[in-house]
Amino acid sequence: MGIPSYFSYIIKNHSNIIRNLDYHQNIKKTKFNHLYIDANSIIYDAYHKLEREKTIDKLNRDEIENLIIDAVIFNIQKYILYTKPTDTIFIGFDGVAPFAKMEQQRTRRYKSEFLSKLSSKNDSTQTPKVKWNTTSITPGTNFMNLLSKRIIYEFSLHESKYAVKQIIVTPSIDPGEGEHKIYDHIRNHISNQDNVAIYGLDADLIMLSIFQLVYCKNIYVFREAPEFGNSVKANEVSIKLPLFLNIDLLVSSILTEMDCKYSTYDRVNDYVFLCFFLGNDFLPHFPAMNIRTYGIQILVDTYRKCIGNTMDRYLISKDRKIQWRNVRILLEEIAKHEKEYILNEYSLRDKMENRKYEQTTEKEKENLLNNVPVIFRAEEKYISPTEFNWEDRYYKILLHETRETANLKNICNNYLEGLEWVYKYYTQGCPHWKWKYNYHYPPLLVDLIHYIPHYETEFILENNSKPFSPYTQLSYVLPTSQFELLPKKISNYLLTNFSNLYSSKLEFKWAFCKFFWESHVDCKPIPLDILENWDKQFININV
Numbered sequence: 228m229g230i231p232s233y234f235s236y237i238i239k240n241h242s243n244i245i246r247n248l249d250y251h252q253n254i255k256k257t258k259f260n261h262l263y264i265d266a267n268s269i270i271y272d273a274y275h276k277l278e279r280e281k282t283i284d285k286l287n288r289d290e291i292e293n294l295i296i297d298a299v300i301f302n303i304q305k306y307i308l309y310t311k312p313t314d315t316i317f318i319g320f321d322g323v324a325p326f327a328k329m330e331q332q333r334t335r336r337y338k339s340e341f342l343s344k345l346s347s348k349n350d351s352t353q354t355p356k357v358k359w360n361t362t363s364i365t366p367g368t369n370f371m372n373l374l375s376k377r378i379i380y381e382f383s384l385h386e387s388k389y390a391v392k393q394i395i396v397t398p399s400i401d402p403g404e405g406e407h408k409i410y411d412h413i414r415n416h417i418s419n420q421d422n423v424a425i426y427g428l429d430a431d432l433i434m435l436s437i438f439q440l441v442y443c444k445n446i447y448v449f450r451e452a453p454e455f456g457n458s459v460k461a462n463e464v465s466i467k468l469p470l471f472l473n474i475d476l477l478v479s480s481i482l483t484e485m486d487c488k489y490s491t492y493d494r495v496n497d498y499v500f501l502c503f504f505l506g507n508d509f510l511p512h513f514p515a516m517n518i519r520t521y522g523i524q525i526l527v528d529t530y531r532k533c534i535g536n537t538m539d540r541y542l543i544s545k546d547r548k549i550q551w552r553n554v555r556i557l558l559e560e561i562a563k564h565e566k567e568y569i570l571n572e573y574s575l576r577d578k579m580e581n582r583k584y585e586q587t588t589e590k591e592k593e594n595l596l597n598n599v600p601v602i603f604r605a606e607e608k609y610i611s612p613t614e615f616n617w618e619d620r621y622y623k624i625l626l627h628e629t630r631e632t633a634n635l636k637n638i639c640n641n642y643l644e645g646l647e648w649v650y651k652y653y654t655q656g657c658p659h660w661k662w663k664y665n666y667h668y669p670p671l672l673v674d675l676i677h678y679i680p681h682y683e684t685e686f687i688l689e690n691n692s693k694p695f696s697p698y699t700q701l702s703y704v705l706p707t708s709q710f711e712l713l714p715k716k717i718s719n720y721l722l723t724n725f726s727n728l729y730s731s732k733l734e735f736k737w738a739f740c741k742f743f744w745e746s747h748v749d750c751k752p753i754p755l756d757i758l759e760n761w762d763k764q765f766i767n768i769n770v
Contacts, residue, residue: 233430233502236518237477240484244476248309248469251447257422259447262312263409264303265427267321270364270374272428273298283359291359292370296377303382307389309449309469310424316394317412318382319405320375323366323694326755327509327648327663328404333704334748336362340706341733345596365704366399367697368712375399402694403657410435411656414442424449424471431507434499436474438654446474485527487535494535496543501526503649510645511669511747514739515561515568520575525561525568533560547654548683549647555679562672569612572739576601579741600737600746607738618671625668625738638670639678644686651687660692661755667736667747698765699758707731716768728753 238245251257273295277283283291307316324332339362363370375398382394397408406429413423422445425432436446449471478495485494505522506512516522533556534540542553561568579601585591595602610620619630628634641664651658669675695703701713702721707729710718721729730751737746 233433233505233518234428236523237430237433237472241477241480244473244480245470246473248449248471251471257447259310259312259424260421261315261317261413261417261423262307262310263315263317263413263423263425264306264319265405265409265425265429265432266299266303266318266378267364267405268428269299269302269426270295271361273302274361274364288359292363292373295370296374299374300377300381303378306426306469312389312391312424314392314421315417316382316389316391317409318378318394318396319408320371320378320397320399321366321405322397322399322402322408323697323700324404325652325657325659325663325694326661327645329695329700329703330663331508332365332700333750336704336709337706337733337748337750338735338744338746340708342596362705362709363712365701365712367701371399400697402660406432406435407652407656410439413439413446417443419443421445423447426450426469433472433474433477434502435653437478437495437499440474440478444475447471448474485531485535487531489535489538489540493541493543493545496547497530497534497541498527499653500542500549500646500650501530503646507649509649509652510642510664511667512739513669513672514572515565515672517572517739519741520572521568529560530557533557543650549650551680551683554646555676555681558672558679559676562676565672566612573607573612576604576607580604597743598741599743600740604738606736610738618673621668621671625736626666626670630674635670635674636678638666639675640686641665642669642675643678647686658687659690660694662687667749668738695758696762696765699761702761703753703758714768717765720764720768725757727751728757 246255276298277291277294282294286294303318339360343360365371375396379396379398382389383396384394386392386394395412397403397405401408403411406427409425417423419442421443423443425436425446425448427448428450432448436448439446449469451468451470478492481495481498482490482492485498487494502523503510504513504516504526505518512518512522516525530542534542534553540553542550542557544550579598584595584598584602586595606624609624610617622628622630622634622638626638628638644662645664648658648662698713698717702717705712707722707726710722713721728751734749735743735746736749737743740746
């Protein structure tokens with residue numbers, strides 16, 4: 228999912244970098260060499276379109292799945308027609324994800340189950356529908372296996388049909404997120420002067436594309452989502468979907484925004500690293516810095532003062548290493564004002580809390596639920612930064628730890644590992660399949676700065692870690708109500724031997740979140756050694 232609302236931020240503040248298909252075809256006459264499709268988003272789009280049109284209300288599971296697959300194939304063909312690539316069509320589906328991503332997937336699926344149950348409870352007049360939901364869009368399910376076969380059949384070895392030199396399909400059986408399969412191919416197989424079109428809805432595509440400009444300077448991310456166009460000023464570009472985001476122009480615009488005394492192209496790598504502090508799929512955002520309010524402004528202004536206005540001072544060196552001593556300089560300055568920034572967030576959230584939220588109609592009730600984090604703020608008020616020892620309460624209520632040195636060391640080192648893990652994941656590929664951040668919230672900056680090294684070092688070292696199997700990932704991310712997606716022998720094995728690891732009672736944490744979908748779920752932890760044992764056991768289970 229990337230940084231929440233980052234796509235909206237980009238197109239609101241850098242709308243000059245967005246152009247429609249007509250501009251590329253008829254004015255600029257762009258010839259795309261390569262088309263890369265981050266295909267999982269197409270599956271979700273296809274399902275939600277059928278759901279909105281109520282096409283699926285009276286269909287059985289097989290009919291629904293065939294309709295979705297037909298729509299996915301149609302849309303892929305449409306994007307090929309839009310871009311007319313000459314060399315490569317690359318279709319990437321999500322395979323088994325790194326453990327850090329599995330944690331986020333688990334949270335999303337438990338929230339989805341909760342909302343589904345709530346919707347059914349509140350709408351008892353509805354006629355029962357076929358039980359199919361987007362949880363099936365997970366590697367290892369029968370649906371994803373069927374989809375993979377159909378996509379391979381429709382596209383593999385059909386280069387002449389689409390007038391390209393090669394078509395590559397990486398199905399869900401191949402480990403790795405679709406977008407990272409895409410950028411691994413870009414890093415290793417294309418020319419620096421080629422024109423590349425990348426389809427996808429994830430804000431991470433922007434960050435990843437910026438980092439890959441060293442390999443290919445002409446990258447365009449495109450999408451059809453209507454909200455993409457709605458944020459563009461009507462007098463600047465015709466809102467005719469799809470719209471293309473020019474990554475090289477975006478970099479120029481970002482460098483102008485950064486306004487550093489010593490402005491070089493390399494500063495944009497630092498900008499992407501700065502954005503890690505705003506949260507992503509692997510690390511939470513800092514309460515003091517929220518992208519929806521002043522987060523980017525705080526980071527960029529502080530960066531300019533402490534880093535960008537000094538010659539040859541960077542967060543990421545020219546040989547692409549994290550300069551921890553400079554990261555420390557940056558965060559020490561922000562930490563001086565951390566309490567002030569958090570109190571500013573409290574003030575803004577107080578105003579949102581005091582709004583009147585109607586709850587008469589179904590739509591109003593849905594809006595109320597969505598805004599729960601700014602209405603019911605017991606944890607934030609318990610922390611209360613205006614009162615003595617608020618830092619202790621922050622750790623106690625949000626990280627379930629006391630603010631003792633041993634605990635702070637573990638939390639802060641885990642977070643620093645995360646910064647390095649995400650950076651390497653974005654620039655080199657997955658550095659460690661079994662790493663994850665172990666908390667829902669970050670340490671406070673006033674504590675973190677004491678654990679940032681003054682010297683160059685690495686927290687995540689190369690190792691021979693392997694991805695989990697699809698069945699282990701499913702066993703980790705699925706609530707028991709969705710165990711029908713697992714082979715019967717595996718679901719029986721889990722329920723017989725590990726039912727204590729699955730809780731039907733969910734506890735949500737939403738302090739410093741704006742919307743309910745951003746909230747965290749306190750699931751029971753499943754230790755790494757148990758997951759690795761499942762991998763071994765599932766190999767021996769004949770499914």
